[in-house]
Amino acid sequence: MAYHGPQMPASASQGPGGRVALITGVTGQDGSYLAELLLAKGYRVVGTTRNASGAAKSLPPGLMDRIELVSMRLEDLGDVRTVIAVQAPDELYNCAAFTSGSGMFDDPVGMGEVNGLAVTRILESIRLGSPNTRFCQASSREIFGEAAESPQTENTRTNPRSPYGAAKQYADSMIRIYRRRYDLFAGSAILFNHESPRRRIEFVSRKITHAAAAIKLGLPIQLELGNLEARRDWGYAGDYADAMWRMLQQPQADDYVLATGETHSVREFCECAFGLLDLDYRACVKESPDSYRADEPRPLVGDIAKARKELGWTPTVTFQELVKMMVDADMRQVAGEMKDRRHAGA
Numbered sequence: 551m552a553y554h555g556p557q558m559p560a561s562a563s564q565g566p567g568g569r570v571a572l573i574t575g576v577t578g579q580d581g582s583y584l585a586e587l588l589l590a591k592g593y594r595v596v597g598t599t600r601n602a603s604g605a606a607k608s609l610p611p612g613l614m615d616r617i618e619l620v621s622m623r624l625e626d627l628g629d630v631r632t633v634i635a636v637q638a639p640d641e642l643y644n645c646a647a648f649t650s651g652s653g654m655f656d657d658p659v660g661m662g663e664v665n666g667l668a669v670t671r672i673l674e675s676i677r678l679g680s681p682n683t684r685f686c687q688a689s690s691r692e693i694f695g696e697a698a699e700s701p702q703t704e705n706t707r708t709n710p711r712s713p714y715g716a717a718k719q720y721a722d723s724m725i726r727i728y729r730r731r732y733d734l735f736a737g738s739a740i741l742f743n744h745e746s747p748r749r750r751i752e753f754v755s756r757k758i759t760h761a762a763a764a765i766k767l768g769l770p771i772q773l774e775l776g777n778l779e780a781r782r783d784w785g786y787a788g789d790y791a792d793a794m795w796r797m798l799q800q801p802q803a804d805d806y807v808l809a810t811g812e813t814h815s816v817r818e819f820c821e822c823a824f825g826l827l828d829l830d831y832r833a834c835v836k837e838s839p840d841s842y843r844a845d846e847p848r849p850l851v852g853d854i855a856k857a858r859k860e861l862g863w864t865p866t867v868t869f870q871e872l873v874k875m876m877v878d879a880d881m882r883q884v885a886g887e888m889k890d891r892r893h894a895g896a
Contacts, residue, residue, distance in 0.1 A: 569592070569594070569641065570594045570596065570638070570639045570640050571584075571593045571595050571596070571640065571641045571643065572596045572598065572634070572637050572641070572642045573585055573595065573596070573642075573643045573645060574597075574598045574622070574642075574643070574644045574645055575598075575599075575644070575646030575647065576595075576599065576609070576617065577597070577599055577605050577608040578645055579748040579749055580741075580787055580790070580791060580794075581597065581646075582609060582610050582748060583746070583787050583788045583790075583791035584645065584791045585597060585609075585613055585616075585617055586610075586612070586613065587791050587792060588641075588795065589613075589617070594618075595616070595618070596617065596618045596619075596620055597617050597618070597619050597620070598622040598633060599620075599622070600622075600623060601621060602619035602620055602621040603621075605619055606619060610748070620633055624664055624668035624672075625664065625668065627671045627674070630668075630671045630672060630675045631674075631678065633675075634675040634676060635678075635679030637680075638679075638682075638683070639680065639683050640682075640683065640684065641684045641685075641798045642672065642683050642684070642685045642686070643685075643686045643794060644685070644688060645688045647664060647665045647718075648660060648664050648665055648714065648717075649714075655712055655714075658713035661713045661714055661717050662713065662717050664717075665714065665718055665721060666720040666721050667720075669720075669721035669724055669725065670724045672685065673724060673725065673734065673736060676734060676736075677728065681734065684736075684798040684803070685725075685734065685736040685737070685798075685803075686738075686794050686798055687722070687725055687737070688794070689718050689721065689738040689740045690714070690718045690740065690741055691741065691743070691783070692710060692712060692714055692718060693708045693718050693719045693722060693740065694706055694708060694709065694710075694715075695708070695709045695710040695711035695712070695715050696709050696711055697709065697850060698848070699848065700848040700850070700851060701809075701849075701851045702807065702850065702851070702853060703807060703856070704740065704804075704805050704806065704807055708722075722740075722805065725738050729803055734803070735798070735803040737797050737803040737804050737806070738805040738806075739790070739794045739797060739805075739808050740805060740807045740808065740852070741808050741809075742782075742783040742784075742785065742809035742810070742851070743782045743783055743784045744784070744786065744787040744790045745785070745872060745876065746787040746788060746876065747875060747879030749787070749876070754775065754776075754816060754819075755784065755819065755876065756876065756880075758773065758775075758816075758819055758820055758823050759873065759876040759877045759879075759880045760880045760883075760884070761773040762824045762826075762827055762831075762834070762877060762880070763827070763877060763881045763883070763884045764884050765827075765829060766829060766881065767881070767888060769888075772834060773834055773836065774835075774836045774837075774838040775816060775835060775836070775837060776816075776837070776838065777816065777837070778815065778817040778835070778837050779817060780815065780816050781814065781815050781816075781851075782813060782814065782815075782816070782850075783809045783813050784813075784814060784819070784869055784872065785808075785865050785867070786865065786866070786867035786875075789865045789866055789867055793808045793857060794808075796861040796862070800860065800861070806856055806860075806861065807854055807856065808852065808857060809853070809854055810865050814869050818869075819873060820835050822873045823873050823876070823877050826877050827881075
């Protein structure tokens with residue numbers, strides 16, 4: 551059930567496990583996978599959004615009636631403090647952020663507020679109002695930017711090259727400070743590219759699978775992409791949600807690189823996605839210099855040795871399985887949209 555303010559006490563409506571989890575950005579890809587995972591483990595799950603009254607329809611159907619929604623503005627310290635003090639969650643996962651991908655240079659001020667300073671507001675609110683809360687921050691491979699080494703580990707020197715990466719780097723630094731100075735249980739999940747059928751359409755992975763499905767179903771589309779040779783360490787978002795949960799079950803808080811340890815090019819992604827539908831991507835995809843992003847001097851690929859050893863975590867979904875999952879979902883979505891349009895025009 552949804553409600554619109556932090557008036558419900560944290561002791562109410564706890565799940566069988568008795569634990570409460572607060573997820574910021576719960577309507578996004580990572581937040582929704584975390585919510586599903588935690589509900590399955592018996593948590594009472596509270597999700598925060600800017601507007602709780604309008605957010606329920608953005609959730610996957612299976613979550614709409616199973617989590618509580620609370621309005622909270624991450625730019626407002628009073629708002630954050632109130633929600634955290636009232637909910638007093640056992641675990642808090644911060645998945646709210648301005649977008650990455652092609653939007654990494656959009657609105658640097660807003661990005662600094664939400665991706666950077668907001669994390670300090672959360673940490674300070676935990677310190678003052680709920681010091682036993684365990685906190686996991688969804689960080690990003692973008693903190694490495696022009697990396698000095700490859701693959702990247704938790705000890706690789708950070709060198710962001712975008713406002714998005716710089717804001718994430720600031721948040722990670724504050725987490726380490728609060729962990730050491732105030733003994734908070736707080737850690738950063740340094741997430742490399744992670745995708746799913748819930749990825750928004752502006753990300754290159756969804757652009758590819760959505761376009762492949764639309765073309766297969768007869769829509770006249772040509773897909774324009776940037777550098778097809780650009781390589782990414784692509785994993786499945788559901789796997790990364792599991793790793794974030796494991797981080798908060800450890801005896802001590804720490805930071806972890808979460809990745810697959812292998813890279814694939816955008817061209818490989820296209821070849822796999824279109825090939826699954828018996829299409830030749832070369833006839834459907836146009837490489838556009840206007841869409842190019844500057845490539846990294848060294849590949850951004852994660853070394854997950856620490857997560858494997860300490861969390862007992864490894865990815866379960868292969869690159870090919872991930873692409874197929876997304877293609878199948880987009881085939882269903884595009885077919886449904888076409889059917890709705892036909893009915894509307896009848």
